[in-house]
Amino acid sequence: MNEMTSNASVPLFIADHLAIDFLNARYGVGAASRECFVDDRAVLDWLKSAGVAPEGIQEAPQGLCALALELRAGAQALIDGAKAGACAPTTLVNRILEQGRRSRALEWDQATARFILVEKPRGTDAASLLEPVAAALADLLAAGSLDRVKQCEGDGCSLLFCDLTKSHRRRWCSMAVCGNRMKVAAFRARKKEG
Secondary structure, three states, X not given: OOOOOOOOOOOOOXXXXXXXXXXXXXXXXXXXXXXXXXOHHXXXXXHHHHOOOOOXXXXXXXXXXXXXXXXXXXXXXXXXXXXXXXXXXXHHHHHHHHXXXXXXXXXXXXXXXXXXXXXXXXXXXXXXXXXXXXXXXXXXXXXXXXXXXXXXXXXXXXXXXXXXXOOOOOOOOOHHHHHHHHHHHHHHHHHHHO
8 A cells, every 4th residue: 555644544445436435535433533635645645545546646736635525525415415316416526527538549559469449547637636536426326326335334433335245235344343343242242131
């Protein structure tokens, strides 16, 4: 994992979906609340950790954090609205999709001796860097699979995840953390009663 900005929290990639992991960049409740997006560099580091930043980018564009925070708030409103059967404004997501749209080019691949279609970011501005997140959010909303987006049932856990299990019965953000903690607590409660 890339070294994070000193006052940024370590990101948790547990959601099985880029847009939901983006929402989870702020996690915890009350005094245990953590924020990964504390400045432009921290957002770039998160994008690198998520594997969606262009290769070789070293400098975070000014305004990246502000746009990321705005996109995260808008994404949360869109998901909450869609789950409630209502519409939230799509203006910001559509603007990022348009401004950050990737270019496509046909190139010759010497290794395979054939043509390949290559997608590249338009640039390294904030919208271009956040376009993969906006695209993942748009795909999630358009696919109509929000019933698979769930809140962890762990006590005090604020994380969301996309339930990709066959039975759609996933209950915790991570079996190793919240799932184990909740199972141990249930076991102790049963032992106490018995």
